[in-house]
Amino acid sequence: MAVLSEEQTILRDSAREWVKDKAPVQALRKLRDSGAAFGYDPALYAEMAAMGWAGIVVPEAYGGSEFGYLSLGLVLEETGRTLVASPLVSSALGAASALMLGGTAAQKEAWLPKIASGDAVATLAIEEGPRHEPLSTALAASRTGSGFTLNGTKSFVPDGMAADVFIVAARSSGKPGEAAGISLFLVPADARGVTRTALKLMDSRGAAVIAFDGVAVGEEALIGAPDKGFEVLEPALDRVRAGLAAEMLGTALQAFETTIDYLKVRVQFGQTLGSFQALQHRAAKMFTELELTRSCVEAALSAIDTGTNDIRELASLAKARANETLHLISNEMVQMHGGIGMTDAHDAGLYLKRARAAEAAYGNAAYHRERFGRLHGF
Amino acid sequence: MAATDTPELAAFRAEAREWLATNFPASLKGRAAIMVNLNVETDEPDFLAWKRAMGAKGWGVPTWPKAYGGGGLSKDEARVLSQEMVKIGAFSPIGGMGVMMFGPTLLEYGTEAQKQRFMPGIVNGTTRWCQGFSEPGAGSDLASLATRCEDKGDHYLVNGQKIWTSGGQYADWIFCLVRTDTTRKHEGISFLVFDMKSPGVEVRPIQLISGNSPFCETFFTDVKVPKDQLVGPLNGGWSIAKRLLQFERQSLSGAGGGTGGGTARFGAPDLERMVDKYVGRDEAGRVADADLRQRLIAHHMEARAFALTLSRAAAEAKSGSGPSAATSIMKNVGAKIAQDRAELSMEMMGHQGLGWEGEGFNAYELGMVRGWLGGKAVTIYGGSTEIQNNIVAKRMLGLLDHQ
Numbered sequence: 001m002a003v004l005s006e007e008q009t010i011l012r013d014s015a016r017e018w019v020k021d022k023a024p025v026q027a028l029r030k031l032r033d034s035g036a037a038f039g040y041d042p043a044l045y046a047e048m049a050a051m052g053w054a055g056i057v058v059p060e061a062y063g064g065s066e067f068g069y070l071s072l073g074l075v076l077e078e079t080g081r082t083l084v085a086s087p088l089v090s091s092a093l094g095a096a097s098a099l100m101l102g103g104t105a106a107q108k109e110a111w112l113p114k115i116a117s118g119d120a121v122a123t124l125a126i127e128e129g130p131r132h133e134p135l136s137t138a139l140a141a142s143r144t145g146s147g148f149t150l151n152g153t154k155s156f157v158p159d160g161m162a163a164d165v166f167i168v169a170a171r172s173s174g175k176p177g178e179a180a181g182i183s184l185f186l187v188p189a190d191a192r193g194v195t196r197t198a199l200k201l202m203d204s205r206g207a208a209v210i211a212f213d214g215v216a217v218g219e220e221a222l223i224g225a226p227d228k229g230f231e232v233l234e235p236a237l238d239r240v241r242a243g244l245a246a247e248m249l250g251t252a253l254q255a256f257e258t259t260i261d262y263l264k265v266r267v268q269f270g271q272t273l274g275s276f277q278a279l280q281h282r283a284a285k286m287f288t289e290l291e292l293t294r295s296c297v298e299a300a301l302s303a304i305d306t307g308t309n310d311i312r313e314l315a316s317l318a319k320a321r322a323n324e325t326l327h328l329i330s331n332e333m334v335q336m337h338g339g340i341g342m343t344d345a346h347d348a349g350l351y352l353k354r355a356r357a358a359e360a361a362y363g364n365a366a367y368h369r370e371r372f373g374r375l376h377g378f
Numbered sequence: 379m380a381a382t383d384t385p386e387l388a389a390f391r392a393e394a395r396e397w398l399a400t401n402f403p404a405s406l407k408g409r410a411a412i413m414v415n416l417n418v419e420t421d422e423p424d425f426l427a428w429k430r431a432m433g434a435k436g437w438g439v440p441t442w443p444k445a446y447g448g449g450g451l452s453k454d455e456a457r458v459l460s461q462e463m464v465k466i467g468a469f470s471p472i473g474g475m476g477v478m479m480f481g482p483t484l485l486e487y488g489t490e491a492q493k494q495r496f497m498p499g500i501v502n503g504t505t506r507w508c509q510g511f512s513e514p515g516a517g518s519d520l521a522s523l524a525t526r527c528e529d530k531g532d533h534y535l536v537n538g539q540k541i542w543t544s545g546g547q548y549a550d551w552i553f554c555l556v557r558t559d560t561t562r563k564h565e566g567i568s569f570l571v572f573d574m575k576s577p578g579v580e581v582r583p584i585q586l587i588s589g590n591s592p593f594c595e596t597f598f599t600d601v602k603v604p605k606d607q608l609v610g611p612l613n614g615g616w617s618i619a620k621r622l623l624q625f626e627r628q629s630l631s632g633a634g635g636g637t638g639g640g641t642a643r644f645g646a647p648d649l650e651r652m653v654d655k656y657v658g659r660d661e662a663g664r665v666a667d668a669d670l671r672q673r674l675i676a677h678h679m680e681a682r683a684f685a686l687t688l689s690r691a692a693a694e695a696k697s698g699s700g701p702s703a704a705t706s707i708m709k710n711v712g713a714k715i716a717q718d719r720a721e722l723s724m725e726m727m728g729h730q731g732l733g734w735e736g737e738g739f740n741a742y743e744l745g746m747v748r749g750w751l752g753g754k755a756v757t758i759y760g761g762s763t764e765i766q767n768n769i770v771a772k773r774m775l776g777l778l779d780h781q
């Protein structure tokens with residue numbers, strides 16, 4: 001565990017208490033079974049925002065607490081433990097970061113205070129294909145006299161049904177595969193030509209396909225310079241990756257602890273499962289992976305806070321490790337519970353489903369191993 | 379005729395081909411996966427006709443003795459039959475736990491009267507059987523089972539609970555392990571069969587993480603069972619159960635050959651199709667994701683090694699007498715390959731592999747997700763991977779428990 005300030009310790013402890021109290025796994029189950037439209041419970045998110053969580057990375061001037069990414073990571077780790085569905089990652093982390101990194105003063109004034117208060121939900125609309133590959137952005141942004149016209153479709157937009165505004169990666173020049181020529185636009189969800197379709201995902205969280213059909217936007221919608229949107233998008237994505245890795249660390253930790261608790265109570269052959277060395281060594285392996293993952297996650301978040309120049313490689317390291325660790329532990333959780341772990345009534349399946357959804361988001365382990373390798377000249 | 383056929387086999391091949399051509403309805407071609415499902419009763423006339431024909435011929439269980447309605451074929455003839463069936467997209471319409479587990483066990487341990495009574499329903503596929511082994515407190519440690527069976531003079535009286543009873547809600551009969559002596563562990567277990575419609579039998583379906591409810595909790599309250607439904611000697615059920623579990627593992631690993639579905643029946647070309655659809659290729663035709671490519675290659679090589687091991691085992695067993703301890707490694711390898719393949723598919727589909735239902739995903743993608751989830755069970759049931767490894771270490775390698 002990183003050395004935390006007193007305020008950070010208080011933040012983490014209060015997040016832990018709140019999650020236990022207000023958002024146990026049962027809350028996700030209820031959300032799933034109710035078929036709620038947004039993929040999260042707006043009343044719960046309002047409570048989270050009221051505690052200041054949606055403004056943790058937002059500057060004080062825009063209504064946030066400027067408490068930093070490591071601090072937000074502490075909260076995400078706790079919400080990850082019980083699979084809390086909320087726009088913390090999509091809006092309070094992803095969209096807020098993009099605006100902070102490249103937004104104009106007017107854009108920041110218009111949206112950051114509302115994001116920080118939880119009154120608005122903003123989200124990044126990046127993906128177009130089945131796998132995360134932001135450079136392959138193809139959604140067309142054609143120049144018009146007064147701005148741009150957007151044509152194309154974004155898939156898997158997190159919290160896309162709830163969002164008030166999208167930050168859309170579009171291609172204004174060049175071709176898919178190139179960083180140059182990507183531009184970022186701020187597009188209100190109620191803009192003419194925008195239609196959304198809800199996706200029902202296995203982790204019960206909210207996502208949507210967003211179609212842009214001749215959507216007209218002015219120059220003032222650009223985030224960052226035209227054709228240079230990737231300079232804003234890439235660091236914003238790295239912030240999301242590091243934050244999501246923190247959430248996944250929490251998910252993996254809880255899956256691990258639940259499994260260890262079970263090994264201590266389930267008796268077969270007259271002894272607890274935990275007394276079998278075949279399982280003990282695998283438990284020790286999971287514990288080891290969790291420790292390594294924590295170091296990577298905390299290093300990535302701290303690097304963002306201090307602004308060092310290794311954020312990209314640390315974000316990839318953190319996301320790759322979090323993916324591998326959660327993949328391992330979510331599988332072991334089911335296997336070590338035996339038949340019970342296969343039932344819908346047990347939580348193991350919920351952790352397994354959430355694990356794969358989080359693994360696929362913002363780059364799977366192979367994507368980040370490759371990126372880490374390239375950054376290191378391999 | 380295949381190059382290696384002896385004249386006798388060539389004659390059999392011709393006979394099988396002709397019989398299949400006459401009896402297999404073209405409308406069923408290639409529909410095995412849809413039609414042979416434990417839980418689905420189809421009443422398509424062509425399917426029922428095919429089932430009747432195969433049942434009468436005994437070819438659903440080709441190597442079982444003719445005396446009990448089986449095909450009476452040699453292993454070589456059964457292999458030829460299976461080849462001819464694959465050629466025309468035919469499949470056996472007769473399966474389930476009766477064929478996979480109970481039938482072969484009954485052939486070894488049943489009395490003549492029991493065989494005459496129960497084999498026809500298995501051979502014709504008209505009686506669905508379920509397996510009442512596991513209990514809430516007796517999973518891997520199956521011999522700790524506690525379902526009581528008392529001798530009431532002219533009948534047995536059964537009280538207790540089973541769990542994870544696959545197909546319990548659809549089954550006609552159950553083969554069940556019960557405790558007939560509470561003073562001894564393994565030597566106090568008996569093997570009993572009874573009608574699931576007997577008064578006092580109650581099933582409650584359990585929902586799986588994949589959303590299906592293929593299995594049940596099964597409760598027995600004062601269930602009366604006629605005494606002639608005990609298989610093998612009183613308190614002699616454990617050896618029968620062990621034998622039955624060998625047959626189960628054999629069919630789960632695909633080592634049984636024939637037309638049954640094993641966990642290792644992977645369709646390799648599918649992965650290639652998925653590469654094209656979801657991942658893409660570089661100019662040289664290689665999988666665009668180099669990291670994934672290496673893992674796909676390793677997976678294919680492992681699958682090939684497994685297939686070769688299955689054929690070697692089959693060749694070696696030709697003269698032998700059914701499954702051996704080696705089925706333990708087969709089940710583990712087959713299960714791991716099936717799970718790896720599902721994980722690789724999920725990884726390739728990326729976001730398209732995250733759908734649960736509704737718009738945005740096609741039926742194949744949604745099916746893959748459910749299949750990946752359901753497939754997590756193959757390393758748990760039929761003796762978990764850990765238990766198989768314990769068996770290998772102790773029985774085959776002679777390694778002792780920690781004293």
Ligand SMILES: Cc1cc2nc3c(=O)[nH]c(=O)nc-3n(C[C@H](O)[C@H](O)[C@H](O)COP(=O)(O)OP(=O)(O)OC[C@H]3O[C@@H](n4cnc5c(N)ncnc54)[C@H](O)[C@@H]3O)c2cc1C
Nearest residue numbers: 276335336338339509511512517518542544755759762764
């Ligand atoms: C889909 C499905 C269908 C099934 N169908 C049937 C059926 O039709 N009929 C039936 O009777 N049963 C059925 N089963 C039950 C199945 O056989 C049991 O789930 C299995 O035997 C494991 O028992 P358990 O679930 O109690 O797990 P446990 O025995 O509690 O095991 C939990 C974990 O501990 C491990 N473990 C246990 N002992 C050891 C040890 N000594 N060393 C190392 N690791 C160990 C196990 O491998 C497992 O990973 C089914 C199960 C599933 C999931």
